[in-house]
Amino acid sequence: MQHFLLSAAARTLSLKQVFRMSDAEAYETFCQLRWPETDGEAVCPRCGCAETYNITSRRRFKCVACHHQFSVTSGTIFASRKLTFVDLLAAIVIFVNGAKGVSALQVSRDLDVQYKTAFVLSHKLREAMALEQQNRRLDGVVEIDGAYFGGYVKPENEKADRKDRRLAMNRTGKRQCVVVMRERGGKSLSFVVRNEGDAVPMVRDHVGTLATIHADEGTGWDALHAGWNVHRVNHSVQFMDEGACTNQAESYFSRLRRMEIGTHHHIAGPYLYAYAQEASWREDNRRVSNGSQAMLVAESAMASPVSRKWAAYWQRKAG
Structure with missing residues (x-):
């Protein structure tokens, strides 16, 4: 097909x-x-x-x-x-x-x-x-996952001088976590936080209490069991466990990674949230024609107020 x-x-x-x-x-x-x-x-x-x-x-x-x-x-x-x-x-x-x-x-x-x-x-x-994503509420089956971006540390030339970059002491401190909440067959929401567990308050604000949440075995998601029916999958063992999976969330991260590596090459930390929301919009509208996508963006732009962040952006930098 x-x-x-x-x-x-x-x-x-x-x-x-x-x-x-x-x-x-x-x-x-x-x-x-x-x-x-x-x-x-x-x-x-x-x-x-x-x-x-x-x-x-x-x-x-x-x-x-x-x-x-x-x-x-x-x-x-x-x-x-x-x-x-x-x-x-x-x-x-x-x-x-x-x-x-x-x-x-x-x-x-x-x-x-x-x-x-x-x-x-x-x-x-x-x-x-x-x-389009403001005040969005997700229901049904919602997949939640997080992935880390930024804070790259270039390895030393000599193998003896290289450090374990997985350890916090050897990182730059610039690494941020993008968390996506994606409703199966519906819309998605993305946020930028320091660690996965920091997104739990966002889940409370945007996911209905009757929803079923699918997440991995990350300890940051343990708090979700107190408010929702949560299914977990251990990715170190398998990608799907009795129907529990986060494949649609992983699809979102695949797009965002390709945006970072293949298109933009580097995404500065203060702007990561903008690229994360763009990837969310592209995932939500991936089966919409490009003409309809253009009209959706144009309609949103004409409905958006003057940007407080981007109006006279370069003039502020020059001053």
């Missing part, structure tokens, strides 16, 4: 189609995404009035009630954008087309923009992706 990603159903939008669009057509697309309830007609973000003047020469709107002037990207994650609407739409398509992520360097080359522009834009899209 043909894999979904190899089928025609997975390809519903191409860069060729995007770059054939005029900027006016791309602009109308963003209007439809921003105001789907009014079929693309502007609604004042300040007072909610649906009656506005259209300042066509500047692609801005003026509210009849409060006289506030705004654009289609005002108050969104794309506020103060300088890229054309065609380039913005193309950036989203390039971003979702990477099954294991896309590096900022590749985005900068494809769009002919500075690396700084591509870096911030990519992180803004990751922030929009994470919007």
Whole structure:
């Protein structure tokens, strides 16, 4: 049977189609995404009035009630954008087309923009992706697992000088644990913590009490038995034990590892959570066509407020 990603159903939008669009057509697309309830007609973000003047020469709107002037990207994650609407739409398509992520360097080359522009834009899209995961609740059968990222210690040249990197004293202290909670046949959630056991409070907040949890024999998950029906599997012996397994959680980590090793090569500690949430979104939407994926990301971006972390990011670094 043909894999979904190899089928025609997975390809519903191409860069060729995007770059054939005029900027006016791309602009109308963003209007439809921003105001789907009014079929693309502007609604004042300040007072909610649906009656506005259209300042066509500047692609801005003026509210009849409060006289506030705004654009289609005002108050969104794309506020103060300088890229054309065609380039913005193309950036989203390039971003979702990477099954294991896309590096900022590749985005900068494809769009002919500075690396700084591509870096911030990519992180803004990751922030929009994470919007879908807010206040998510998991039920049914939920697989939970953790994996460690970062804190790599390069081995010494001489074998006699090499140290056991499994020991805490020989680590850099930068290693972090990504914990994923994945509902079978449903959605997933990921968090970055210091150790696996630190994620137990997140499990209490996001997993229903009637859910059945599958986890490995890590001692950090022992506390889960107090609140849920928990099935454990000893991975040093077998991958599945009488139906108990964490294979879908391992599938998530496989994607995240390939993103780190094959695409980004290095993920800095403060940004690990963003890449973890991106991998979660890609796993959840792996059987969705690329055109639908692009629209999902664009809709989330237009619904996201101005990013407190990424707005004027490089200006803050320069200051």
